[in-house]
Amino acid sequence: xxxxxxxxxxxxxxxxxxxxxxxxxxxxxxxxxxxxxxxxxxxxxxxxxxxxxxxxxxxxxxxxxxxxxxxxxxxxxxxxxxxxxxxxxxxxxxx
Amino acid sequence: xxxxxxxxxxxxxxxxxxxxxxxxxxxxxxxxxxxxxxxxxxxxxxxxxxxxxxxxxxxxxxxxxxxxxxxxxxxxxxxxxxxxxxxxxxxxxxx
Numbered sequence: 001x002x003x004x005x006x007x008x009x010x011x012x013x014x015x016x017x018x019x020x021x022x023x024x025x026x027x028x029x030x031x032x033x034x035x036x037x038x039x040x041x042x043x044x045x046x047x048x049x050x051x052x053x054x055x056x057x058x059x060x061x062x063x064x065x066x067x068x069x070x071x072x073x074x075x076x077x078x079x080x081x082x083x084x085x086x087x088x089x090x091x092x093x094x095x
Numbered sequence: 096x097x098x099x100x101x102x103x104x105x106x107x108x109x110x111x112x113x114x115x116x117x118x119x120x121x122x123x124x125x126x127x128x129x130x131x132x133x134x135x136x137x138x139x140x141x142x143x144x145x146x147x148x149x150x151x152x153x154x155x156x157x158x159x160x161x162x163x164x165x166x167x168x169x170x171x172x173x174x175x176x177x178x179x180x181x182x183x184x185x186x187x188x189x190x
Contacts, residue, residue, distance in 0.1 A: 001097060001098060001167060001170075001171060002096060002097055002098070003096060003097070003098055003101060003152075006098060006167075006170060006171075006174075009174065009175075009176065010174070012184060012185060013174070013176075013177070013178055013184050013185050013186050014178075014185065014186055015185075016185060016186075017186060017188075023136055024136075027132075027133055027136055030129065030132075031129060031133070034125065034126060034129050037122075037125075037158075038122055038126070041118055041119075041122060041162065049162065049164060050164055050168075050169035050172065050173075051169070051173060053155070053158075053159055053164050053166055053169045053170070054169045054170045054172065054173035054174060055173070056155055057098075057152070057155060057166060057169075057170050058170065058173070058174055060148070060151055060152060060155070063132075063148075064148055067136065067144065069144060069145055069148050071148055071152060072096060072101075073145075074145035074146070074148045074149045074152075075096075075101060075148070075149045075152050075153065076096060076101075077145065077149065078145075078146060078149035078150070078153070079101075079104065079105070079108070079149060079153055080104075081104065081108075082108070083108055083109075089107060089108055090107060090108050090109065090110075090111055091108050091109055091111075091112060093112075
């Protein structure tokens with residue numbers, strides 16, 4: 001599924017909730033989901049880990065929806081086929 | 096671009112760096128990028144905002160690459176066309 005199709009799916013499922021909650025609280029939820037991903041990384045529970053990756057990208061899409069950002073356009077605008085800093089693929093930035 | 100194609104592009108660009116840096120430090124970078132997204136949300140700079148959304152999904156893909164998680168499979172496994180909690184579309188979970 002394309003990144004923007006996923007974002008549109010999240011819009012269909014959650015925009016009514018996301019817009020009511022607002023940007024600040026939705027960002028707080030994203031931060032919380034990232035923290036849960038951090039906890040899952042410390043375990044060997046693959047299903048829990050996948051679950052937390054899913055939540056982070058879902059909340060990122062929700063936040064993009066209520067701030068009118070096209071996540072796919074933003075991602076490809078910066079990263080398409082080269083490192084945005086050194087302009088190489090693979091990246092050859094100095095450490 | 097499909098979510099998994101984006102993840103593969105991030106692998107081509109950054110896997111050598113991501114795998115050397117390791118899971119813990121890559122997660123720390125993700126947290127830092129989320130914090131920068133939070134700062135950008137407080138401004139009216141659209142380009143900076145798009146830039147930070149791009150960075151968060153890029154670092155999430157990097158983290159998925161070094162933990163062998165398929166981000167698209169994880170996302171669709173949990174969220175495809177219905178809320179995973181109430182099973183409705185749109186979501187009808189109680190507040």
